[in-house]
Amino acid sequence: xxxxxxxxxxxxxxxxxxxxxxxxxxxxxxxxxxxxxxxxxxxxxxxxxxxxxxxxxxxxxxxxxxxxxxxxxxxxxxxxxxxxxxxxxxxxxxxxxxxxxxxxxxxxxxxxxxxxxxxxxxxxxxxxxxxxxxxxxxxxxxxxxxxxxxxxxxxxxxxxxxxxxxxxxxxxxxxxxxxxxxxxxxxxxxxxxxxxxxxxxxxxxxxxxxxxxxxxxxxxxxxxxxxxxxxxxxxxxxxxxxxxxxxxxxxxxxxxxxxxxxxxxxxxxxxxxxxxxxxxxxxxxxxxxxxxxxxxxxxxxxxxxxxxxxxxxxxxxxxxxxxxxxxxxxxxxxxxxxxxxxxxxxxxxxxxxxxxxxxxxxxxxxxxxxxxxxxxxxxxxxxxxxxxxxxxxxxxxxxxxxxxxxxxxxxxxxxxxxxxxxxxxxxxxxxxxxxxxxxxxxxxxxxxxxxxxxxxxxxxxxxxxxxxxxxxxxxxxxxxxxxxxxxxxxxxxxxxxxxxxxxxxxxxxxxxxxxxxxxxxxxxxxxxxxxxxxxxxxxxxxxxxxxxxxxxxxxxxxxxxxxxxxxxxxxxxxxxxxxxxxxxxxxxxxxxxxxxxxxxxxxxxxxxxxxxxxxxxxxxxxxxxxxxxxxxxxxxxxxxxxxxxxxxxxxxxxxxxxxxxxxxxxxxxxxxxxxxxxxxxxxxxxxxxxxxxxxxxxxxxxxxxxxxxxxxxxxxxxxxxxxxxxxxxxxxxxxxxxxxxxxxxxxxxxx
Ligand code: C2E
Ligand code: CA
Ligand code: CA
Numbered sequence: 001x002x003x004x005x006x007x008x009x010x011x012x013x014x015x016x017x018x019x020x021x022x023x024x025x026x027x028x029x030x031x032x033x034x035x036x037x038x039x040x041x042x043x044x045x046x047x048x049x050x051x052x053x054x055x056x057x058x059x060x061x062x063x064x065x066x067x068x069x070x071x072x073x074x075x076x077x078x079x080x081x082x083x084x085x086x087x088x089x090x091x092x093x094x095x096x097x098x099x100x101x102x103x104x105x106x107x108x109x110x111x112x113x114x115x116x117x118x119x120x121x122x123x124x125x126x127x128x129x130x131x132x133x134x135x136x137x138x139x140x141x142x143x144x145x146x147x148x149x150x151x152x153x154x155x156x157x158x159x160x161x162x163x164x165x166x167x168x169x170x171x172x173x174x175x176x177x178x179x180x181x182x183x184x185x186x187x188x189x190x191x192x193x194x195x196x197x198x199x200x201x202x203x204x205x206x207x208x209x210x211x212x213x214x215x216x217x218x219x220x221x222x223x224x225x226x227x228x229x230x231x232x233x234x235x236x237x238x239x240x241x242x243x244x245x246x247x248x249x250x251x252x253x254x255x256x257x258x259x260x261x262x263x264x265x266x267x268x269x270x271x272x273x274x275x276x277x278x279x280x281x282x283x284x285x286x287x288x289x290x291x292x293x294x295x296x297x298x299x300x301x302x303x304x305x306x307x308x309x310x311x312x313x314x315x316x317x318x319x320x321x322x323x324x325x326x327x328x329x330x331x332x333x334x335x336x337x338x339x340x341x342x343x344x345x346x347x348x349x350x351x352x353x354x355x356x357x358x359x360x361x362x363x364x365x366x367x368x369x370x371x372x373x374x375x376x377x378x379x380x381x382x383x384x385x386x387x388x389x390x391x392x393x394x395x396x397x398x399x400x401x402x403x404x405x406x407x408x409x410x411x412x413x414x415x416x417x418x419x420x421x422x423x424x425x426x427x428x429x430x431x432x433x434x435x436x437x438x439x440x441x442x443x444x445x446x447x448x449x450x451x452x453x454x455x456x457x458x459x460x461x462x463x464x465x466x467x468x469x470x471x472x473x474x475x476x477x478x479x480x481x482x483x484x485x486x487x488x489x490x491x492x493x494x495x496x497x498x499x500x501x502x503x504x505x506x507x508x509x510x511x512x513x514x515x516x517x518x519x520x521x522x523x524x525x526x527x528x529x530x531x532x533x534x535x536x537x538x539x540x541x542x543x544x545x546x547x548x549x550x551x552x553x554x555x556x557x558x559x560x561x562x563x564x565x566x567x568x569x570x571x572x573x574x575x576x577x578x579x580x581x582x583x584x585x586x587x588x589x590x591x592x593x594x595x596x597x598x599x600x601x602x603x604x605x606x607x608x609x610x611x612x613x614x615x616x617x618x619x620x621x622x623x624x625x626x627x628x629x630x631x632x633x634x635x636x637x638x639x640x641x642x643x644x645x646x647x648x649x650x651x652x653x654x655x656x657x658x659x660x661x662x663x664x665x666x667x668x669x670x671x672x673x674x675x676x677x678x679x680x681x682x683x684x685x686x687x688x689x690x691x692x693x694x695x696x697x698x699x700x701x702x703x704x705x706x707x708x709x710x711x712x713x714x715x716x717x718x719x720x721x722x723x724x725x726x727x728x729x730x731x732x733x734x735x736x737x738x739x740x741x742x743x744x745x746x747x748x749x750x751x
Contacts, residue, residue: 003339003455005701007702013314014307015527017307018303018304018307021303021307022300022303025296025299025300026296028296029141029292029293029295030295032292033288033289033292033293034286036292037285037288040281040285040288041246041256044204044246044256044258044276044281045244045246045258047246047274048244048246048258048260048272048274049258049260051199051208051260051272051274052258052260052261052262052272053242053260055195055199055210055260055262055272056148056262056263056264058195059262059264059269060264060265063264066594067382069183069303070183073162073178073183074148074164074245076103076105077148077162077163077164077176077178078146078148078164078166078176079103079106080099080103080105080108080174080176081102081146081164081165081175081218082166082174082586083099083107084099084108084110084166084174084176085110085168085172085174088110088119088168088170088172088174091119092119093119093120093121093123093126093265096108096119096120096121097121097122098122099121099198105176105177105178106121106161106177106178106179106182107120107121107122107125107161107175107176107177107178108120108121108174108175108176108177109121109125109136109174109175109177110172110173110174110175111130111140111173111174111175112170112171112172113140113170113171113172114129115129115134115136115137115140116128116130117130118172118480124514125156125709128156128260130153135147135149135165136165136173136175139167139173140167140173144167145166145167145581146164146165146167147164148160148163148164148165148632149163149164149165149600150162151180151183154177154393155746159179160179160180160181160644161177161178161180161212162177162178162183163175163176163177163178164176164179174178182606187627189481189569193219193226194224195210195219195628196208196210196219196220196221196430199221199274200221203277203280204276204277204280205221205274205276205277206255206275206276206277206278207220207221207222207274207275207510208220208221208272208273208275209221209222209225209272209275210262210270210272210273211230211239211270211271211272212269212270213268213270213272214229215229215231215235215236215239216228216229217229217230218270220569229664232251234251235250238250238257238259238271238273239259239270239271239273240323241259241261242261242460243261244258244259244260244261245258245260247259250273250275254278255275255276255278255280256275256281257273257274257275258273258274258276258418259271259272259273259274260272260273260274270315277312282402287726295605298379303713306625321333321410322334322337323488324396325475326374326377326378326396327377327378327381327396329381329395329402329429330393330395330396331393331395331396331397332396332397333399333405334344335395335397335405335455335459336455338393338395338405339353339455339458340404340454342407342448343395343448343450343453343454343458344407344451346448346449346450346451347451349407350408350409350447350448351405351406351407351408351447351448351579352405352406352409352415352446352447352448353403353404353405353406353446353448353458353459353462354403354415354418354419354422354443354444354445354446355397355401355402355403355407355443355444355446355459355462355463355465355466356380356384356401356402356403356404356422356441356442356443357401357402357438357441357442357443357444358376358377358380358400358439358440358441359400359440359441359442360438360439361373361376361377361399361400361436361439362399362400362439363438363439364376364439372405375434376397376434376436376439377400377434379433379434380434380441380573381394381402381425382397382400383422383426383431383432383562384402384404384422385731386425387418387421387422388404389407391407391408392404392405392406392407393405393407397740401463401466403459403462403534406418409691412445412447412479414680415445415447415479416445416477416479417559419443419476419477420477421439421444423441423443423476423477426441427441427695440476441476442466442469442476442477442478443476443477443478444462444463444464444465444466444468444469444477444478444480445465445477445478445480446458446461446462446465446480446481447480449482460482460487461485462480463748464480464484464485464489464492465479465480465484465486465488465693467488468484468487468488469472470553490539490595490604491550493536493538493539494534494536494542494546494547495550495554495556497509497534497536497539497549498550498554498556498560500553501560502556502559502563507563509534509535509536509537510529510532510533510534510560510563510564510567511532511533511535511567511734512530512532512533512564512567512568512571512587512735513530513531513533513732513733513734513738514528514529514530514571514585514732514733514734514735514738515528515529515531515533515725515730515731515732515733516528516723516725516729516730516733516738516741516742517529517586517703517723517724517725517729517747518723518725518729519722519723520716520717520721520722520723520724521722524746525583525729525742525745525746526582526583526584526723527583527584527585527586527616527618527723528572528583528585528586528738529585529586529588529620529725529732530564530567530568530570530586530587530588531544531588531732532544532547532548532588534547546562548588548590552592553589556594557590557593558592558593558596558599561589561590561593562602562606564587564588565587565603565606565610566606568585568587568617569585569606569610569611569617570610571585571735571738572584572585572610572611572616572617573610573611574627574739575616575739575742576611576736577733578739578742578743579741580742581616582616583616583742584616584617584618584646585616585617585618586618586619586620586648587617587618587619587620588619588620589619589620589621590625591621591622591624591625591629592625592635594621594625594633594634594637595625595629595632595636596634600636600639600640600643603640603643603645605641613644614643614644614645615644617644617645617646618646618647618648618668618669619640619643619645619646619648620647620648620649620650620671621633621637621647621648621649621650622649622650622651622655623650623651623652623655624655626649626665627655628707634664634665634666637665637666637667638666641666641668646668646669647666647667647668647669648667648668648669648671648703649662649665649667649669649670649671650671651670651671651673651685651705652670652671652672652673652691653673653675653676653691654673654675661718662694662695662698662700663698667700668700668701669700669701669703669723670691670695670700670701670702670703671689671701671702671703671704671705671725672691672702672703672704672705672721673690673706674705674706675704676688676691676728677704677705677706677707677712677716677726680711680712680715680716685693688704688715688716688719689719692716692719692721693719693720694719694721701722701723702720702721702722702723703721703722703723703724703725703726703727704716704721704723704724704726705726706724706725706726706727707727707728707729708726708727708728709722709723710728712726712728713728737746
């Protein structure tokens with residue numbers, strides 16, 4: 001098939017929106033992961049900077065506190081020194097320790113001008129002489145009054161003290177010592193190392209350390225490394241920036257870290273580095289990825305499910321709308337969509353349709369059941385499909401009607417050959433297991449030729465082709481031609497006119513002409529043959545042979561026949577009204593009328609319409625009906641005769657019945673066909689003369705049809721023919737003309 005348009009759109013309608021949404025969701029998921037990951041890093045950075053800030057604050061607090069406390073301690077030491085010096089001469093060692101206790105200092109020593117301890121709160125120091133360079137000795141030799149010293153170890157006790165010295169006018173020096181641990185305990189709450197340890201308690205933080213401006217590890221969460229100095233230049237880079245920096249590599253290790261500079265009084269003290277637990281971070285990032293991917297997968301599956309459901313539903317409804325359930329073939333709706341572009345294009349690309357019909361298929365259903373009918377159809381489809389080229393397409397149009405659209409072919413002979421092959425296979429019992437005597441395949445070949453045609457018109461034409469085949473026993477396929485189209489159109493117009501006439505509309509289109517019948521012995525017109533006439537506006541006169549034939553084929557003859565009989569009876573009444581008694585009217589009756597069981601009854605009812613009896617009514621029938629259905633026909637003939645109707649056998653000599661057979665038929669008149677009468681002219685009159693003699697022996701009256709010459713009349717008169725009909729006497733005449741003719745002719749004769 002050229003393109004399976006509905007099926008193709010099907011897949012697209014699912015895949016495209018799904019792919020678009022899938023991509024959108026995938027991008028959204030990727031962005032979301034990125035944004036969440038970034039957020040995580042941002043939080044880490046913010047937190048680290050927060051730590052650095054608080055670290056900065058705590059350091060400044062600690063610095064400030066140290067300053068204040070040192071100042072206080074020193075102030076106090078100096079004050080105590082002054083007091084001690086005031087009473088230096090009077091104070092005993094015991095008093096000195098009391099004084100130390102009172103002013104909460106740990107050691108008081110008094111040096112003499114030569115640097116020797118002359119009094120002390122701790123007696124074991126008495127007599128000790130300050131070494132060279134000792135602050136006490138330095139003060140003695142300087143002009144300074146007091147001096148404070150940084151915390152240092154006592155050279156004797158080895159304990160760490162903070163000392164202050166005050167010099168008296170007499171040259172003695174008071175040394176006031178405070179244990180440095182006492183000072184430190186004030187500053188404890190500001191301890192930087194403790195701060196670091198506190199921060200490290202956050203489980204996401206793996207390590208925190210503070211490096212001073214010389215890259216020395218001042219404080220660290222891993223105290224073992226405290227004091228070491230980073231030598232690596234690369235690592236220096238981390239600590240150089242004046243702004244917080246996030247990095248993922250530290251000392252050639254994949255460590256997520258934030259380096260935040262710490263300032264005090266506008267001066268950079270160093271860098272606080274927070275190293276994050278890579279395990280916890282990667283777990284967090286993985287969680288974000290997993291969450292998002294999971295959400296993405298769930299959405300995709302749900303979305304796919306919904307789309308698939310909608311697609312399946314749509315596919316199903318398309319299948320119902322555009323495909324035949326039994327054969328799976330595209331149907332008439334599909335053809336309606338498929339054909340227009342092919343028709344439009346038929347000027348460039350040759351295309352044709354084959355319409356295939358299984359005549360009498362309904363009989364299969366009736367006699368074998370629908371299931372078997374389905375099997376027969378499938379078998380037929382298999383045979384058709386066998387001959388499809390890839391660019392051809394097969395459709396099921398109706399129950400037993402299929403269409404093959406043949407795209408691109410050589411010439412019409414190719415189409416005929418294709419039809420012949422399909423027919424041969426169909427009629428071959430070896431191929432078609434479902435072959436039946438009464439089931440026949442008929443194919444109408446229709447070449448697309450007019451791009452302006454509608455699908456309806458093309459299909460209509462092709463089915464007209466099939467109609468033409470119906471009446472043709474010898475042909476199984478037909479080539480639809482332009483002239484055929486005209487003929488079929490004409491037939492259609494005639495059929496439509498007949499239908500309207502039967503329905504009581506436009507009755508004037510059907511009327512009768514009457515041809516006078518001359519009684520030889522009587523020497524006058526003794527009857528008329530009623531001959532039907534039809535005139536359709538726009539089409540013209542239609543010969544009776546044509547429209548009677550159509551009426552017979554379209555099953556309209558019975559109703560039409562009744563209308564004709566009625567008209568003829570009215571004419572008979574008119575004759576009687578004009579006082580022409582003993583003048584009969586012969587009406588042609590189709591075999592199909594005669595065979596209908598209700599025919600006799602209907603004719604019997606018409607009796608009283610206009611005439612009292614049927615003594616002057618003749619029915620003309622042809623022999624074929626008698627040959628084919630002798631029993632029913634003869635029985636009806638007997639009944640008609642009982643009603644008083646005479647029966648004439650029309651066109652005698654054209655059929656196959658022999659004179660001998662006439663014996664068995666209930667008839668009154670024999671009409672010898674014109675073909676024999678013509679022979680009289682051809683000097684071969686023998687047979688006619690024999691027919692007349694024979695008919696007379698059977699007590700039949702003889703009518704000679706189609707008499708056109710004086711010579712024929714003479715011959716017929718000589719051989720005893722009873723009635724003469726033909727143009728020599730008169731052509732068929734309209735009603736008034738017929739009555740007028742009757743009057744003139746008979747008057748003339750009598751004269
Ligand atoms: P038919 O019954 O044999 O009618 C005689 C036909 O021969 C008539 O043709 C008539 O006009 C024609 N004819 C008569 N004399 C001559 C003559 O001298 N020379 C020639 N050449 N022809 C002559 P028409 O009227 O065309 O009818 C043709 C046939 O149509 C009739 O043949 C009959 O079979 C059928 N027909 C006509 N009217 C009716 C009808 O009402 N019912 C039925 N069932 N058939 C009818
Ligand atoms: Ca006739
Ligand atoms: Ca005839």
